[in-house]
Each structure stands twice: as C-alpha cells, then as structure tokens.
Amino acid sequence: MIGPGINRIDGPLKVTGRAVYSYERQDPGQPFYGFIRGAAIGKGKITHIDTAEAEMALGVRLVLTHRNVPKQGAFVNKPTIFDRPHPQLTSDRIAYFGEPVAFVVADTFEQARAAAALVKVTYTHEDGAFDLATHADRAEPQATLSIGLPGETRFGDLEAAMSAGPVTVDQTYTTPYHFSQPMEPHACLADWRDNHLTVYLATQTVAQNRIALAETLGLTADQVTVDAAFVGGGFGSKLYLHAEAVLAALAARALAHPVKVALTRRQVFTLTGHRPEMIHRVRLAATPDGQLTGLGHDVNLQAAEGEPWIEQAATVARSLYAAPNRLTRHSITNLDLKAAEAVRGPGELPGLLAFETAMDELAHALDIDPVELRLKNDTATDPELGVPLNGRRLADCLREGAKRFGWDQRPKTPGSRREGNHLVGYGMAAGIRMHFQGPTGAIVRIEPDGRVIVRSDTPDIGTGTYTIACQIAAEALGIGVNLVTAQLAHSDFPPSAGAGGSWGASNLSIAVDRACQEIRNKIAEAAGPGAVPNDILADVGRWFPEGLEATGQTIGQADDPNFKNYSQNTYGAAFAEVLVDVATGEVRLRRMTGVFAAGRIINAKTARSQLMGGMIWGVGSALHEAAHVDRRHGNWVNGDLAEYLMPVHADIPAIETVLLDDYDEHANHLGIKGVGELGVCGTGAAVSNAVFNATGIRVRDFPITLAKLLPGLPPMRTAA
Numbered sequence: 183m184i185g186p187g188i189n190r191i192d193g194p195l196k197v198t199g200r201a202v203y204s205y206e207r208q209d210p211g212q213p214f215y216g217f218i219r220g221a222a223i224g225k226g227k228i229t230h231i232d233t234a235e236a237e238m239a240l241g242v243r244l245v246l247t248h249r250n251v252p253k254q255g256a257f258v259n260k261p262t263i264f265d266r267p268h269p270q271l272t273s274d275r276i277a278y279f280g281e282p283v284a285f286v287v288a289d290t291f292e293q294a295r296a297a298a299a300l301v302k303v304t305y306t307h308e309d310g311a312f313d314l315a316t317h318a319d320r321a322e323p324q325a326t327l328s329i330g331l332p333g334e335t336r337f338g339d340l341e342a343a344m345s346a347g348p349v350t351v352d353q354t355y356t357t358p359y360h361f362s363q364p365m366e367p368h369a370c371l372a373d374w375r376d377n378h379l380t381v382y383l384a385t386q387t388v389a390q391n392r393i394a395l396a397e398t399l400g401l402t403a404d405q406v407t408v409d410a411a412f413v414g415g416g417f418g419s420k421l422y423l424h425a426e427a428v429l430a431a432l433a434a435r436a437l438a439h440p441v442k443v444a445l446t447r448r449q450v451f452t453l454t455g456h457r458p459e460m461i462h463r464v465r466l467a468a469t470p471d472g473q474l475t476g477l478g479h480d481v482n483l484q485a486a487e488g489e490p491w492i493e494q495a496a497t498v499a500r501s502l503y504a505a506p507n508r509l510t511r512h513s514i515t516n517l518d519l520k521a522a523e524a525v526r527g528p529g530e531l532p533g534l535l536a537f538e539t540a541m542d543e544l545a546h547a548l549d550i551d552p553v554e555l556r557l558k559n560d561t562a563t564d565p566e567l568g569v570p571l572n573g574r575r576l577a578d579c580l581r582e583g584a585k586r587f588g589w590d591q592r593p594k595t596p597g598s599r600r601e602g603n604h605l606v607g608y609g610m611a612a613g614i615r616m617h618f619q620g621p622t623g624a625i626v627r628i629e630p631d632g633r634v635i636v637r638s639d640t641p642d643i644g645t646g647t648y649t650i651a652c653q654i655a656a657e658a659l660g661i662g663v664n665l666v667t668a669q670l671a672h673s674d675f676p677p678s679a680g681a682g683g684s685w686g687a688s689n690l691s692i693a694v695d696r697a698c699q700e701i702r703n704k705i706a707e708a709a710g711p712g713a714v715p716n717d718i719l720a721d722v723g724r725w726f727p728e729g730l731e732a733t734g735q736t737i738g739q740a741d742d743p744n745f746k747n748y749s750q751n752t753y754g755a756a757f758a759e760v761l762v763d764v765a766t767g768e769v770r771l772r773r774m775t776g777v778f779a780a781g782r783i784i785n786a787k788t789a790r791s792q793l794m795g796g797m798i799w800g801v802g803s804a805l806h807e808a809a810h811v812d813r814r815h816g817n818w819v820n821g822d823l824a825e826y827l828m829p830v831h832a833d834i835p836a837i838e839t840v841l842l843d844d845y846d847e848h849a850n851h852l853g854i855k856g857v858g859e860l861g862v863c864g865t866g867a868a869v870s871n872a873v874f875n876a877t878g879i880r881v882r883d884f885p886i887t888l889a890k891l892l893p894g895l896p897p898m899r900t901a902a
Contacts, residue, residue, distance in 0.1 A: 796861020
C-alpha cells in the first residue's frame with residue numbers, strides 16, 4: 183500500500199526561487215520595516231526608557247514601548263494552545279531575557295535596527311531562577327498534559343515490583359533544551375486597510391493564528407486574513423503566535439501602512455519557544471528471563487509561570503511494553519525563562535532517549551540481547567487503555583531492522599571491538615509515536631475547463647503537502663496528478679488543525695478524499711439510475727456546465743470511534759553503529775538503519791525524506807544538540823547557529839530508511855497515519871546505546887560529549 187514516490191509539485195518553484203515566502207511577499211506594496219529591541223536582563227523591571235534619540239533617527243516612523251503601545255487583549259491560557267492571544271509590550275516587568283521592550287519601525291531594515299540600538303533602557307535587576315536542577319524542589323505535579331492526556335497514570339504497585347524484582351534499573355537521565363531553528367526565520371508582513379488586517383505569516387496553524395491575532399488586537403476573526411503560502415520549515419516553532427506577527431500588525435494599523443518584520447537568528451532563540459530541559463527517572467523491574475514486571479517514568483520539566491507547556495515525555499512508556507505494575511508522572515518547575523513550546527517529536531524524542539537507554543541498561547544487566555528483550559515484552563493490547571494497539575508492527579520493525587543491519591554481528595561485550603584507536607559499537611532502540619487527528623476541511627472543485635482545484639488552510643511547511651493533496655485527489659477522481667492544483671494555507675479556505683504533530687498530511691488527505699467521493703456521488707445522482715460512469719471530467723462537463731465542487735471533513739479524534747476503540751500509534755526501530763576515538767573521545771556515526779510502520783504511505787519519496795531528517799535529528803539529540811542557560815542572567819549562552827551544534831553533512835553517513843508495506847484500517851478509511859516525527863523516536867537512544875556498546879561508558883546526561891567519555895576511555899595503542 184505504499185504510494186509512488188513522485189517529485190514534489192512545488193519543487194521547481196523552490197529551486198528556481200519563485201516560491202515567495204512571507205518576508206519576500208510584496209502584495210501590499212512597499213512596506214516599512216520593524217525591528218525588536220529585547221530586554222538585556224532575565225528578570226526585573228524597566229525603571230526608565232528614553233526613545234527620543236531613536237524617534238529622531240533617519241527614516242523612523244514609529245517607536246512603540248509599554249508606555250504607548252495600543253490596547254491589546256489579555257493573554258488567555260487556553261487548552262487549545264495555538265490560538266492563545268499574545269499581547270506585547272504590555273508592562274514594565276521583564277519575565278525573560280530578550281523579551282521585547284521596544285519596537286522601532288523605519289523606512290528600511292537598517293534604519294530600524296540602528297534606531298532600536300538608540301533606545302535607552304534602565305532596569306532594576308532581580309535575582310531569577312534559571313537552573314532546573316537547582317530548583318527541582320519546586321516541582322509541581324501535573325494532572326493534565328498540554329495535549330489533554332492525564333499527567334499521571336498508575337497501575338498495580340511499582341514500588342513493590344521494584345523491591346521484589348530480581349533485576350532492576352533505577353536511573354536518572356537529563357535531556358537538555360532544544361530549539362527548532364527552521365531554515366526560514368520567523369517573519370510577518372502585515373497590511374491594515376479598510377478596517378481589515380492581512381498578514382503574510384510564516385505559520386504552521388493558519389486558523390488558530392488568525393484567532394490569536396484577532397483576540398490580541400481586539401478584532402473579530404473575519405477582520406483578519408492569514409496567508410502562509412510557503413513556509414520554510416517549522417518543527418513546532420511556528421505553531422504559535424509570536425512577537426513578530428503581533429508587533430507588525432500593531433504598527434501596520436497605527437501607521438496605516440504595511441510593516442514587515444523578520445526575527446534575526448539570535449532573536450529566534452529568544453523570542454520563540456524551546457523544548458524544555460527535563461530530568462527523567464526511569465525504573466524497570468524484570469524477571470531473570472527478561473519479562474518486565476514493572477516500569478516507571480517520572481519527568482520534571484522546565485516551564486514558565488502562567489504559560490506552561492507540559493510535554494508528554496513519560497507517555498512513551500504507556501503503550502510501548504507490557505508490564506503489570508506501572509507508574510508515569512509529569513511535574514513542572516517554573517523558571518524565569520521564556521515559555522517552552524513544542525519542538526519536533528515533543529515528548530517522544532526526550533522520553534524515548536531516556537526510556538530506551540534504560541531498556542538497554544536492563545538488557546545489559548540481564549545479559550539478554552536488546553532486540554530479544556523488546557520482543558519478549560511486545561503486546562497487542564494497550565497495557566493502560568485495555569484496547570487493541572492497531573497497526574502494532576513493532577516486532578516486524580525490530581526483526582526487519584536487525585536483519586538488514588546485521589545485528590547478529592554486534593559485539594557482545596562492551597568495549598571489546600577495536601579498529602586501531604577506534605572502539606566500535608552497535609546500538610538499537612524501539613520507537614513509538616502517538617497518531618493524532620484534528621478537525622480539517624477541504625474543498626475540491628472541478629472547473630468547467632476540467633481543471634481540478636483542492637483548497638484547505640493546511641500549510642505545507644516543506645514536507646510535501648502540496649504534492650500529497652494533489653495525489654489524493656487524482657487517485658480518488660481517477661485522473662492524472664498533473665490535472666490537479668492545490669491551493670493551501672489561506673484563511674479564506676476551509677480551516678484545519680494545521681501542520682504539526684505529524685497530522686497535517688493525514689488530516690488533509692482524509693478530507694480531500696471525502697470531498698472527491700461527494701463529487702462522485704453528485705455526478706451519480708445527476709446521471710440517474712443505470713448510468714455508466716465515464717471520464718469524470720467529461721461527466722462534470724455534461725451534467726454541471728458551471729463546474730462542480732464538494733467539501734470533505736476530517737473529524738477530531740475526540741469524536742472518532744476509532745480513537746475510542748483502538749490505541750493509535752506508529753512504530754519504528756533504529757539501529758546504529760558508531761566509532762569512538764580513544765584519543766579524543768570523538769564519536770562518529772558509521773551507519774544507521776531505521777524501519778518504520780506508519781500505515782499506508784501516500785508518497786514514498788517525501789515520507790522517506792521526512793523519516794531521514796528525523797533520524798538525523800535523533801543523532802543530534804544524542805551527540806550534538808543542547809542549549810545552555812547562563813545561570814546568572816538567564817540568557818542563552820550558545821544562542822546562535824555558530825555555537826548551537828547540530829549535525830552537518832560530515833556527521834551523517836548513508837542512512838537506510840525502510841518503510842514497511844502497511845495499511846491501518848482502524849486509523850481511518852484510507853489507512854494512513856502521521857509519519858514526519860516518527861524518525862526521531864528512539865533514534866537518539868540507538869546512538870546512545872551504541873556508544874555504550876563501544877566503550878562500556880554509560881552517559882545519562884545528554885548529549886554525549888567528549889568530556890563525558892574521555893576519563894573512562896582506554897589508552898591509545900602505540901605502533902610496534
């Protein structure tokens with residue numbers, strides 16, 4: 183059931199520079215440019231602000247501060263998260279480093295930036311809480327996660343299982359702050375005219391950001407248009423409304439002139455959210471033959487007062503393995519940092535990095551092959567929900583991955599295989615990712631001339647959604663893909679759940695297919711009983727000379743019986759081989775294999791690309807990525823791409839990405855599920871476990887750096 187791997191429809195536009203992103207839009211005419219001045223302290227109060235010199239600077243049109251900013255709607259901590267209003271410059275209080283304290287608009291970007299530097303700000307500095315470990319005693323248990331799931335689940339008696347268990351693991355792991363850092367910085371072009379706001383915005387959620395902007399500016403939703411035709415990546419950071427959109431909109435309305443704002447790369451670190459730092463305690467109990475009798479996962483994560491993002495990191499244990507005694511809990515520790523937000527693979531990436539490393543520790547303690555340990559604890563029923571785990575092909579992923587990778591050649595004793603001054607190790611981990619479904623609408627229209635148009639506000643964030651929308655419509659109508667045009671990411675089109683959480687393409691596909699089926703039904707009704715379907719475009723020309731359109735809808739998972747009767751997840755298994763230099767402690771990935779089961783795949787080419795990108799992100803989580811906070815001032819010490827390390831080409835050898843031929847009938851009528859973030863799930867732990875197999879050194883504070891390995895490495899071998 184894997185679909186053809188066709189090239190992306192929008193590919194030629196992007197490689198020739200004709201895909202116009204938000205900051206490049208010129209629809210409203212020549213704009214003014216805005217620049218944000220950020221706070222130079224992490225916590226405190228503005229005692230004096232002087233804008234006189236900035237206001238007199240060349241080209242300056244407007245300077246906004248808390249003293250003169252227009253009235254805005256108050257922040258509301260909605261459970262729907264992405265449609266929250268986000269007022270700016272509303273107080274003299276400073277809640278986090280880099281928070282906007284002034285906004286300057288001028289004729290050119292350079293003038294605005296220069297004038298922003300002329301704003302004089304005096305602060306009263308207050309001591310802030312910037313370190314999670316130091317303030318972990320403040321942790322507050324959470325009853326509900328940001329995605330609506332329970333913050334705590336408890337079955338049986340984990341404490342008793344740990345006490346009675348012949349073999350146990352009880353370890354603490356730490357995962358650091360991560361940033362999304364899409365290639366396209368966050369940007370907005372705002373235009374106010376005729377009492378209506380139009381924003382060309384880099385966003386993953388058109389309908390939700392429309393509501394958030396309207397409520398922030400005191401408008402009705404029909405007074406706001408959002409256009410996000412091209413988005414250069416998001417990875418979660420563009421799900422939310424941020425300062426650049428609000429300030430551009432405020433200034434455009436005040437000046438009655440278009441205003442354009444783009445965050446600098448450093449501002450992307452301070453003005454958009456991050457994955458929170460986490461402290462994980464993982465507990466496992468097993469019989470000598472490897473049967474789990476208990477599992478526990480406690481997570482304490484950074485949050486911000488009044489705007490918590492409670493990432494579902496401990497949920498990975500809930501549906502992954504069977505065990506009668508279970509406990510998963512989440513707590514937050516409020517620090518004086520910006521609010522955390524979703525970053526690619528939220529919950530699963532850090533959760534599996536800790537939990538699957540602990541499973542490897544258990545396999546080592548039991549002296550059982552890590553693949554066999556996972557197979558032994560596989561289950562067809564969700565251990566906590568008590569319903570079938572539909573599409574549960576974890577065992578297939580494990581076996582196929584082990585076969586392709588050559589797992590039987592794995593060094594049995596850690597630190598035993600050596601090539602000169604390099605230690606060689608194999609590691610693996612299982613992956614699981616929740617499958618989500620949100621309300622999404624689509625219109626399919628067949629024009630009198632035979633053109634087929636698909637419309638939805640679902641954005642394409644670089645993942646291939648334009649292409650998939652056309653593929654689904656073409657297949658459902660029995661026509662060529664070249665006859666279909668997708669028009670996406672505009673608030674005039676049917677609203678959707680957006681593009682994030684690996685739900686964008688699947689939600690849109692269901693809605694588009696249903697719209698196409700409705701078109702077929704209308705044609706059949708017009709043709710009458712006994713009519714033989716012909717070419718669908720010819721039939722529309724015959725029976726509907728003015729054209730024909732229909733609307734399709736994907737319902738939210740709360741209203742879908744499939745989500746009540748089945749536990750909805752996708753699955754994977756990752757295998758990695760690493761080399762560790764005994765002289766330097768440098769870890770090099772030699773090869774990696776990932777095998778995934780994610781239902782029917784619409785476009786094998788774009789799906790593999792997404793999974794490969796996710797696997798690379800997983801490598802980064804194990805070996806490279808970490809944002810560090812200055813514990814004195816609350817600023818990001820490595821808040822730029824020169825020092826925030828990510829994998830580059832030299833770090834990534836050939837990666838094998840395998841998609842199992844699959845169709846999940848209990849997910850939806852098309853059998854498809856989300857795939858984008860599945861590649862990050864467990865991949866980091868596979869690398870972590872490979873490093874242990876190579877060196878015998880278990881690093882539990884991620885990422886794995888040279889300094890954490892060097893003290894325990896064996897000596898170099900000298901030439902005879």
